[in-house]
Amino acid sequence: MLATTPIARSKTAALARVLDCVPKGYCRYTCGTVKATKAEALAKKFHARFGIGCTAAQRITRKSKGRANAVLVMYWPQEAEYAAWLLLATDGNGLEDEMLRTVGSKPRMSWLGYELVLYPSAGRTVWTWRREKREMTELHALLASQIAQRQYSAVSETLQRIARQPGFHGVRTQTWELFHAVRRRGYAEELPHIFYLQKVSHGDRLPLD
Secondary structure, three states, rough: OOOEEEEEEEHHHHHHHHHHHHHHOOOOOOOEEHHHHHHHHHHHHHHHOOOOOOOOHHHHHHHHOOOEEEEEEEEEEOOOOOEEEEEEOOOEEEOOOOEEEEOOOOOOOOEEOOOEEEEOOOOEEEEEEEEOHHHHHHHHHHHHHHOOOOOOOHHHHHHHHEEEEEOHHHHHHHHHHHHHHHHOOOOOOOOOOOOOOOOOOEEEEEEOO
16 A cells, blocks of 8 residues: 655644644644645655654554654645645654654744644643744734734724634634623624534645655
């Protein structure tokens, strides 16, 4: 079977794949960026070293031998000069030379402008993404300034942009927080609809062999 790995063309697809992988035991990570011209070569290098394109059966075999399994999440927009990559790995041997951090440790894992956090849901905890604290502070300040200057068309544009950001639970919760903040400041116009995240494809498959 041809080994492949998905390439995400949108942030939503890339971030969604992380949320799919972390609960399956891919709890260690490292990340970086690479020139788009070298992105394919990097993916093939990671497959040769860590088996990022292994099948489910091959991953079971690796685990039985005490070896770590790994996946590559790559955000590579069309026409972009650089691609952002995130290598996730399970516990096990084989990645001793990599500077891996643990998902859930402090400081929190941040990637593509979002941070990974746990939240309670139906008696358990699940992972979600939310905006980084710095961005939330900037958004609160921007909206407060626009409302104070009665720039209501600018407020509307800012709220529309906020509502279009990836609809993960943590992001939606922060969006409602921003919406409530503008209401408290007297903004009475209609608020944009906040979309829930739908199931998305992880991306086009990149051959690795």
